Amino acid sequence: LSSAGEFALIARFFQPLAAESPAALGLEDDAAVIDPPAGRQLVVTTDTIVEGVHFFGDDPPDSLGVKLLAVNLSDLAAMGAVPASYVLSVALPSAWPLPRIEQWLDSFTRGLGQSQQAYGVGLVGGDTVATPGPLTLTATLLGWVEPGGAMRRGGAKVDDLVFVSGTIGDAALGLMLRRGEPLPVDAAARAALIDRYQRPRPRLELGRAIAGLAHAAADISDGLIADLGHVAAASRVAAVIDAGLVPLSAAAAAVLDARPELLPVLLSGGDDYELVFTAPVALRPQIERAAAGAAAPVTCIGRISAVEPGGPGPRAEVHWHGQPLPLHTAAGYNHFRG
Amino acid sequence: LSSAGEFALIARFFQPLAAESPAALGLEDDAAVIDPPAGRQLVVTTDTIVEGVHFFGDDPPDSLGVKLLAVNLSDLAAMGAVPASYVLSVALPSAWPLPRIEQWLDSFTRGLGQSQQAYGVGLVGGDTVATPGPLTLTATLLGWVEPGGAMRRGGAKVDDLVFVSGTIGDAALGLMLRRGEPLPVDAAARAALIDRYQRPRPRLELGRAIAGLAHAAADISDGLIADLGHVAAASRVAAVIDAGLVPLSAAAAAVLDARPELLPVLLSGGDDYELVFTAPVALRPQIERAAAGAAAPVTCIGRISAVEPGGPGPRAEVHWHGQPLPLHTAAGYNHFRG
Numbered sequence: 001l002s003s004a005g006e007f008a009l010i011a012r013f014f015q016p017l018a019a020e021s022p023a024a025l026g027l028e029d030d031a032a033v034i035d036p037p038a039g040r041q042l043v044v045t046t047d048t049i050v051e052g053v054h055f056f057g058d059d060p061p062d063s064l065g066v067k068l069l070a071v072n073l074s075d076l077a078a079m080g081a082v083p084a085s086y087v088l089s090v091a092l093p094s095a096w097p098l099p100r101i102e103q104w105l106d107s108f109t110r111g112l113g114q115s116q117q118a119y120g121v122g123l124v125g126g127d128t129v130a131t132p133g134p135l136t137l138t139a140t141l142l143g144w145v146e147p148g149g150a151m152r153r154g155g156a157k158v159d160d161l162v163f164v165s166g167t168i169g170d171a172a173l174g175l176m177l178r179r180g181e182p183l184p185v186d187a188a189a190r191a192a193l194i195d196r197y198q199r200p201r202p203r204l205e206l207g208r209a210i211a212g213l214a215h216a217a218a219d220i221s222d223g224l225i226a227d228l229g230h231v232a233a234a235s236r237v238a239a240v241i242d243a244g245l246v247p248l249s250a251a252a253a254a255v256l257d258a259r260p261e262l263l264p265v266l267l268s269g270g271d272d273y274e275l276v277f278t279a280p281v282a283l284r285p286q287i288e289r290a291a292a293g294a295a296a297p298v299t300c301i302g303r304i305s306a307v308e309p310g311g312p313g314p315r316a317e318v319h320w321h322g323q324p325l326p327l328h329t330a331a332g333y334n335h336f337r338g
Numbered sequence: 339l340s341s342a343g344e345f346a347l348i349a350r351f352f353q354p355l356a357a358e359s360p361a362a363l364g365l366e367d368d369a370a371v372i373d374p375p376a377g378r379q380l381v382v383t384t385d386t387i388v389e390g391v392h393f394f395g396d397d398p399p400d401s402l403g404v405k406l407l408a409v410n411l412s413d414l415a416a417m418g419a420v421p422a423s424y425v426l427s428v429a430l431p432s433a434w435p436l437p438r439i440e441q442w443l444d445s446f447t448r449g450l451g452q453s454q455q456a457y458g459v460g461l462v463g464g465d466t467v468a469t470p471g472p473l474t475l476t477a478t479l480l481g482w483v484e485p486g487g488a489m490r491r492g493g494a495k496v497d498d499l500v501f502v503s504g505t506i507g508d509a510a511l512g513l514m515l516r517r518g519e520p521l522p523v524d525a526a527a528r529a530a531l532i533d534r535y536q537r538p539r540p541r542l543e544l545g546r547a548i549a550g551l552a553h554a555a556a557d558i559s560d561g562l563i564a565d566l567g568h569v570a571a572a573s574r575v576a577a578v579i580d581a582g583l584v585p586l587s588a589a590a591a592a593v594l595d596a597r598p599e600l601l602p603v604l605l606s607g608g609d610d611y612e613l614v615f616t617a618p619v620a621l622r623p624q625i626e627r628a629a630a631g632a633a634a635p636v637t638c639i640g641r642i643s644a645v646e647p648g649g650p651g652p653r654a655e656v657h658w659h660g661q662p663l664p665l666h667t668a669a670g671y672n673h674f675r676g
Contacts, residue, residue: 003560004478020663025490028556028572030413031383033488035487036374043463045369046425046478050469053432057607075368089427089476125383131388133471138427142480143369150371152363175496218370222341 005098013105014088017112019123021085032124037209040144045075053135054108056178061104062139063083063198064273071221072141073119073202074273074279078219079150080145080211083119083204088112088126091136119204149211151277156216156235160304163214163287165203165296167249168224170196172264174267186260188252196249206292210277213286217277223268224325228276228316232304236311236314239278241302242322243267255278263325267318280305343436344466351443352426359423359460370462372423372460378482381419387635389472389546393536393594394516401536402446402475403449409559410479411457411540412611416557417488418549419481420576421542425456426450426464428476457542488548489615492572494554500577501552501625503541503588507564508534510602510607514636522596522657525587534587538611544636546629548615555615563665565652566614570642574652577616579640581605587589601666616642 010027018024023034036042045069049068051057059067069086075297076083090108092101092104116122125179177183177190180252185193203219220226224246232239243263248256256262284300291298307314316323348365356362361372374380387406389395397405407424408653414421428446430439454460459479512535515521515528523531542556548555554573556565570577581601586594594600617625622638629636645652657665 003564028568029488029491030416030487031381031479033417033483034380034382036380038375042372042374042380042480043369044372044423044478045423045474045494046427046463047465048427048429048467048476050467050471050476052470053468078368079371081369085382087382087478089384089386091386091388091474125384127385127476129386129388130391131471131474132390133354133388133469133474135430136386136471136474138384138386138465138476140382140425141369142382145371147373150367150369153367158423164558226341230366257371335671336453 009101009105010128012116013109014123017116017123018110023085024122024124027227032087037144039147041147042148043079043081043143043145044078044140044289046071046138046140046281048136048138050136054240058302059198061107062111065108066115066199068137068139068327069112069115070200070202070273072139073204074200074219074221074332076141076143077202077204077207078275079145080207081145081150081338082208083121083141083143085122085124086139087124087140089138091129091131092130095180096129117183133254151211151214151216151217153216153231154234155230156278156304157280158208158237158304158306159281159286160215161281161300162239162241162276162278162302162304163298164224164274164276164301165206165298166274167247168272168274169252169266169269170249171200171271172265173252173255174309175269176241185251185255189254192251200271201272203275203296204290206275206296207291209294210287213290214277214279214284217275220272220274220276221270223270224266224272224276225316225318231278232316233314236304236307238307238314239302239316240305240316241316242319243325245301246296254277268327306329347443348466351447354460355447355454355461357364359462361423362460362462365463366417370425372462372513375482378484379485381414381417381481381483381488382478384473384476384478386667387475388474392406397536398451400443403446404453404537406475406477406610407453408540409449410477411542411556412538412559413538414481415542415545416613417483418553419483419488419543420546421479421481422460422466423460423462424477424479425462427476429467429469431473431502432468432470456488461654489549489552489555491554491569492558494573494575494616494642496571496575496642496644497555497619498621498642499548499619499638500566500579500584500616500642501636502612502614502639503544503634503636505585505590506606506610506613507590507604509538509609510592510603511590513607513609521593523589523593527592530589534608538609540611541613541634543632543648544629545611545634547632548625551621551624552615552627555613558610558612558614559608561608562610562614563654563656569616570652570654574645576643576652577640578643578644579654580654581656581663583639584637585637588624606665623643636646
């Protein structure tokens with residue numbers, strides 16, 4: 001592809017995504033210029049997804065647009081931020097002929113466009129390069145939050161309740177199915193689980209709704225146990241949850257009935273893009289009202305307790321039928337699993 | 339690498355780069371939280387560099403840290419922005435054993451640290467992933483500019499002078515040398531040219547100094563002719579420059595004396611990371627004072643003229659000894675040259 005060819009692709013596929021963002025300057029300048037809303041702090045996050053590591057080469061390209069924005073928007077959700085705009089880096093395999101690039105970009109940018117509409121963000125800049133390696137997609141998301149209003153991982157307090165949104169483990173099962181591992185699911189459940197893996201739905205409304213209530217929050221990208229562990233570590237507390245309280249979809253519950261040994265996979269498999277957060281017991285009614293207002297189911301799954309001197313230290317601990325559940329065989333999502 | 343291993347690498351190599359940036363929240367949260375300075379617009383740019391495309395596998399890792407920030411900072415320089423912070427995405431080859439990763443990160447982050455000091459930016463967030471492909475590095479840079487103060491590509495006016503900073507073509511020759519192509523240079527010139535390719539120096543001070551004076555500006559990443567062509571296209575004018583006025587380093591001038599056929603390579607090779615800009619004739623003294631204040635040599639290399647109806651349209655046109663120089667054999671840097 002020539003430099004001229006690259007400009008033609010930008011004009012055809014990316015400028016429409018920037019059309020409603022004056023900050024993008026039509027994608028014709030060296031950088032975007034954004035007017036900060038008055039009295040807000042800027043929230044910034046970046047995430048990369050790589051073919052063969054975070055997605056499959058035959059995932060629909062539009063789902064990659066959805067996923068790339070979702071994994072970043074989920075970080076903004078965890079902070080309670082309102083997303084606004086993003087910049088994009090797309091590294092396309094240099095072996096792809098132009099028609100394949102065009103076909104891929106057509107679908108990929110359609111997925112981006114759907115998520116832009118759904119979450120109110122706009123493309124403001126980017127870079128398109130060739131790579132001798134796999135498709136590699138990076139987005140940096142920008143959002144805004146009231147000063148001091150960002151939720152943090154380190155704010156959990158002893159006796160807080162631990163809440164989680166939505167259902168946990170669907171994406172881990174969807175990944176197993178995409179890998180060709182057999183699971184006892186019918187066609188509808190199979191499609192639903194794979195959809196959870198391919199098209200995460202970031203909990204932005206919920207994040208904003210609980211931002212004034214929760215003591216601590218994180219999004220679940222590395223797995224419930226790992227991400228709750230990050231909250232516990234940053235807060236220097238123990239988070240003790242009951243596996244029996246963890247909300248499961250009907251599909252996941254049916255799988256677990258048939259294959260109970262998959263419980264650790266559900267709890268630590270990653271890619272849920274739900275929120276896990278803690279809040280004082282007294283605020284439980286407000287949390288539940290906020291969640292209802294955001295159309296996001298939340299479930300209380302445990303409690304924060306103090307770290308005892310000489311004990312095992314800050315951690316997420318899972319109980320199952322009253323006994324600690326050993327999770328060392330599945331200690332969190334591994335970005336390097338490729 | 340386990341998730342725990344990834345956290346250890348972040349703590350060891352990246353948290354020190356974030357230590358002086360409160361916005362980074364210690365790299366322990368889902369996103370960075372930045373306080374916008376009062377009365378400023380946010381300027382955002384992102385660029386990716388890929389091994390085998392934008393750099394060589396045996397380039398010193400610290401030079402990659404320098405280059406990754408420089409290619410982004412250069413975009414902010416072209417807008418006249420003051421850089422502030424950045425987020426980083428590092429995709430490391432999954433075949434690398436841990437000692438190699440540690441050795442590479444040690445050098446790479448040293449290069450980042452040097453550029454942080456030199457240009458006053460701090461790391462505020464990032465992502466570390468594995469890739470089955472080549473090293474792939476992305477940074478998103480954030481800076482600030484006075485409202486309406488950002489330079490654009492589209493502001494060039496008929497009769498403006500065309501200026502360029504520094505010297506042109508050194509990086510293109512450095513790239514030729516790195517590729518093993520023979521050039522008539524001594525050891526010192528060889529080292530200087532390769533250094534220009536490996537460690538670009540973004541013209542941030544110059545960008546800020548001319549922001550109130552220049553009508554249009556771009557940084558030179560795709561090559562002088564291509565980037566001046568972008569200015570001409572965005573401004574709907576013709577930019578006519580005299581190749582004999584283009585400033586060359588002593589090393590490049592010596593090469594050109596011996597190999598005059600390399601002139602198009604110098605003018606369109608890319609990776610200079612100088613600024614090309616236009617300004618009214620009457621402001622030439624102020625431009626020269628601003629450049630002196632920024633310790634950045636600038637040279638007038640041509641003039642903006644009107645596009646004539648029925649003519650060839652907006653373009654950059656190069657004259658050489660009074661004749662148009664055909665450049666179709668080297669029509670701009672190609673990101674897809676990998």
